[in-house]
Each structure stands twice: as C-alpha cells, then as structure tokens.
C-alpha cells in the first residue's frame with residue numbers, strides 16, 4: 001500500500017490518542033470484503049446453503065457477511081441472478097441505522113440522494129420488500145447508469161433512478177420523503193486500504209472542501225424530508241469536519257431536526273474499512289402530502305395488445321400490479337405510488353422495463369425477466385450454478401431446449417428457494433437464442 005500522508009497520520013494521532021497505534025497497524029492488514037444477501041431474491045440461509053464461499057456473519061447487518069472476495073465473482077451465476085451484492089461490511093451500518101425499527105414499509109417514500117453504485121439503495125430496497133417507493137439519485141450520469149444496472153440485477157421493482165443535483169430534487173419534493181439517505185461524497189479515508197487513488201487525492205484542503213459540499217447536500221436533504229421523517233447521513237471517512245462537524249452545523253441551523261444516534265466504525269475495532277453514520281429525525285407529524293398527478297398510464301391500444309399477447313404466451317399469471325407507462329415505444333411497469341416528478345429529473349430508469357413495442361409486438365426487456373422468479377414463466381431452463389449451460393448462457397451462447405418450445409424462455413439458476421432468473425432467450429426448433437444484453441456477457 002502507498003505511504004499514508006503525514007498530515008493524515010498526525011490528525012489521526014490527535015483524534016485517537018492511545019488507540020492510534022492499533023488504528024495505524026490495521027493498514028498492514030488486507031481490506032475486509034463482504035457480501036450482502038439480497039433479501040428480495042433469497043434468505044441468508046438459502047444463500048449460505050448454495051453459496052460455494054465461506055460466509056461469516058458481519059455482526060453489523062443480519063443479512064451481511066464477511067467473505068473473501070471470490071475471484072471473478074462478477075461472472076458467477078449467483079451474482080448475475082442478483083442473489084447478493086458485494087459490499088464491505090461497515091458500509092452496511094448506514095442501512096441498519098436507516099431501517100432500524102421500521103416494520104411496515106407500505107406507503108413509505110425513500111430517497112437515496114447520493115446513490116451510485118447502489119450499495120445503500122440495494123440494502124434499503126431489500127428491507128422494503130417491494131413496499132413503498134425508493135428514488136435513487138446520482139449526479140454523475142455514467143454512475144447513474146451503473147446504479148440502474150445494479151438495481152436491475154437486484155430485481156428492485158419499486159425504484160426510480162434519477163440524475164439530478166440535490167437542489168433540483170429539493171425543488172421537486174418539498175417535505176416529501178419519510179426517509180432520506182445522504183451517503184455523501186467524502187475524502188474517503190476509509191477507502192485507503194482498497195483504493196490508492198483516495199490516498200493520492202487526500203489533503204487537509206480536500207477535507208475542508210468535502211465538508212462544505214456535504215453541508216450543501218444536507219441543506220437540500222433537509223428540505224426533502226417530511227415532518228416526522230428520518231434523515232440519515234453517512235460517510236466512509238474519519239475526519240471530524242466531515243462527520244460530527246457537518247451534523248453539529250446542521251443541527252444548529254435546523255432546529256426542527258434532532259439527533260437520534262451517531263456512530264463511528266474504525267477498521268481496528270470492526271471487521272470493515274470504517275464508516276460514520278448519523279440518524280436524525282424531523283419533528284412534527286407527516287402531512288398527508290397526497291399527490292394528485294400520477295405517472296400517466298399507456299393509452300396506445302396497439303402497445304397494450306402487444307403486451308397482452310406477450311403475457312398470454314410467456315407468463316403463468318398476470319403482470320404484477322402497477323401503472324403501465326409508454327414512452328418512446330418502451331413499456332414500463334411502475335408502482336402506483338411513484339411520483340410523477342421523477343420524470344422531470346432526467347430519469348435513467350423508472351420501475352421495471354417490460355420491453356419495446358416493435359411492429360406490433362413486444363420485444364421483452366432483460367429487466368423484466370430478472371425482476372421475476374423463474375416459476376412465473378411458461379418456459380424455463382433452470383440449472384445448478386456450476387452447470388456448463390449457465391456459463392454458456394452468460395457468454396452469449398445458445399442453449400438446447402425442447403423441440404416443441406416456441407417463444408420467450410427464462411434462464412435461471414437453481415436455489416433452495418426456487419429458480420432465480422439470469423435472463424432469457426427465444427426458443428425455436430430445439431434451440432434457445434440468447435437475448436442476454438451484450439454488455440452483460442462474461443468471458
């Protein structure tokens with residue numbers, strides 16, 4: 001690992017006193033890797049019984065585990081099917097704090113203000129279990145696209161990915177969200193073991209400029225938080241300016257917020273890279289804040305006929321409930337509670353893409369297959385994770401299928417809780433042509 005900046009070491013010596021030596025010796029250890037089970041697709045017990053890697057409970061989140069990062073994990077069928085998300089364990093503490101004691105998510109409105117690549121969004125959406133809605137926002141467009149890909153893989157159907165600056169979100173959603181999460185861009189002192197770039201970029205001036213940016217983001221976050229709602233602030237850095245300092249300043253300027261809990265995790269005290277999280281509550285009672293305008297449903301008869309034909313010829317049951325929305329020939333299934341304002345925030349994805357209407361037919365989307373379990377499909381090819389067929393499918397190859405099959409066919413990995421889809425293809429004359437998006441091919 002690159003030498004740590006002297007000024008950083010001096011600051012940490014002041015901050016930690018007698019504990020400093022232990023802290024600094026943690027940098028001689030390799031970074032701790034972890035995995036969070038995606039409860040939308042599997043229970044921790046289910047994954048543990050099929051997963052080939054040793055999982056040790058993280059002690060931070062019930063569905064979080066410490067695990068050696070398996071070589072090529074991104075190419076593994078259990079990963080492609082969205083059964084888990086690789087996340088270092090201490091980062092899961094913000095999800096645990098944000099979701100603590102929330103047992104009923106129905107009607108809940110959640111905003112993840114700085115969401116890419118989606119670790120916190122995925123953790124919270126898993127707890128939500130498909131109830132309520134979650135808006136995952138990211139200012140950098142390319143990162144928002146990556147975020148949308150992760151949300152798709154995890155099968156999160158009640159999310160929208162927006163691409164806006166926090167002040168724009170605040171303009172569209174005054175006092176709207178029951179839970180707002182700000183996992184702020186920071187000086188990344190907790191990334192030093194994993195990312196040498198964070199060491200190179202670090203300076204005391206950078207710490208100060210991060211703190212100013214964090215306070216500005218918190219201003220917008222405060223404006224979006226409903227009365228009675230929660231606001232969670234977290235960073236992966238240790239500097240007091242970016243942590244307690246931001247919270248103290250915020251509380252002094254927002255008398256209608258109170259601090260519920262604040263915690264710090266250091267790499268010498270937990271198995272993780274270190275994190276800071278604070279839970280704030282806005283006083284008062286949530287107003288009904290009813291939205292009059294919903295996302296407009298599709299009216300185009302031909303598009304709806306095409307969708308109906310697809311459902312009848314491919315699924316075993318009706319589509320899940322939601323608004324069918326059509327824009328640019330693309331049909332989406334969107335939760336009824338999704339606010340229409342997301343359409344004004346440069347959305348990258350809203351709900352689940354069903355497919356594109358071309359020449360009166362629906363060309364289905366990968367998103368829809370991966371969001372639904374295998375049993376929902378009339379034709380399903382399902383294999384154990386180490387079957388050569390799945391490796392072939394993930395590399396973009398065709399698969400053999402029964403001669404009589406005609407039409408869209410799901411491809412899944414077997415799990416103790418049923419088949420979980422990796423994607424789909426189209427069967428004709430005993431061969432299933434691969435429809436996995438080319439960007440997801442693995443070699």
Ligand code: SAM
Nearest residue numbers: 114115116117118119120139140143183184185
């Ligand atoms: N929450 C994410 C997760 O768990 O995977 C990690 C978020 S990362 C710590 C912070 C994010 O904030 C980055 O994706 C970065 O692009 C974004 N960001 C940068 N500047 C920002 C700003 N001015 N306002 C809001 N977000 C910003």
